[in-house]
Amino acid sequence: MTSKTMFLNLQLRIILISSSTLSLIVDVENEPSRQLKKSTRVSIINGVKSQPRNFYVRVQLPTDNLFCGGALIDPNWVITAAHCLDDCAADQIRVEVGDFSDDEEIYTVYHVIKYVRHSSYKPGSRPFFDIGLLKLSEPVTPPRANECVSLMLCPSTDDYGLKLAACGMGATNRSYPTTLMEAYFTKKILPINPFDFRPSSPDLIAVEPIAPFSGMCHLDEGGPLYLFDLDSLTPLCIMGIFSYSVPDPGSNPGERCNGKDFFASVPEMYAFIESTLLFENSFA
CATH class of the missing domain: 2.40.10.10 (Trypsin-like serine proteases)
Incomplete structure (x- = not known):
């Protein structure tokens, strides 16, 4: 299969997935301005x-309603953006784990005991080496036996x-x-x-x-x-x-x-x- 054919097939698959969801492409011009x-x-x-993407996690930060995304790469470790951790102590961060594709899911909350950022990380509006690692207080338990969530x-x-x-x-x-x-x-x-x-x-x-x-x-x-x-x-x-x-x-x-x-x-x-x-x- 050529690269062009693969690209067209992927586009078609995405269109089919999109058509089965409920109004995912929003005409924001027709919506009145209002608070988020x-x-x-x-x-x-x-x-x-x-x-379901069980590796995806939500990293809750100490500021009200502020969070970042992240991913489980090990039962004890989450990878996220280093700039999300600016001005945060590890014990102020919580990690929510669960099936975020289900809006009725009850998430499991884990504490963070340590984080490590790349030694060349440089903050700013366009950060350099923007990767941070969060160490959880206990390993994430898979929802089902023998299931890998990372x-x-x-x-x-x-x-x-x-x-x-x-x-x-x-x-x-x-x-x-x-x-x-x-x-x-x-x-x-x-x-x-x-x-x-x-x-x-x-x-x-x-x-x-x-x-x-x-x-x-x-x-x-x-x-x-x-x-x-x-x-x-x-x-x-x-x-x-x-x-x-x-x-x-x-x-x-x-x-x-x-x-x-x-x-x-x-x-x-x-x-x-x-x-x-x-x-x-x-x-x-």
Whole structure:
């Protein structure tokens, strides 16, 4: 099967998935301006309702109603964006685990006893090496025997292509979802232009949406970007962690989620992640 045929098949599959959900692509122009609120209709911008992704977690921060996404990579460890941990002590952070595709799910809450950020992490509106690891107070127990809730890391970028997806529970410009949403991407070759700001940085992965105007948004930070199987749409490994978006030059003032999405590269920081877990787990 050629790459073009694979791409067309994936587009068709996404359209079919989208048509089976309830009004996921929202005409925000027809909605009156109002305070952000929970809604079952909106999400990740123009995403689709996700299948169960048991590796996805919600990282609750000490500020009221503020959270980041994250992913279980080990029963005791969660990966998220390093900038989510700015000005937080470990004991102020809680991690919610459960099936976020079900809005009636009761989540299990875990305490965080420690976090580790990459030594080259640099904060700012466009952070560098934006990956942090959270150590939980106790291992996550799978909901069913012999079920794995964590997802492995992608050790290299060799499999870049048409098989990227990301999930989250972040906002559109006006609303929040009540269930986990998913969007599909292809890898973007970073051009040298003033709107990308860091076009050649190896710690970043830039993506383009397959569905028009689809992408990540506020409170999606820390959520995973993963390779998935084209036939089953089953996630295979974590390729990146959502870091930030850069609005397109033609975006309206105040539009934060209509542009380029950048993920911290897991393969680039693979050695840091693996060595941290090996060292910390040796004391468990």
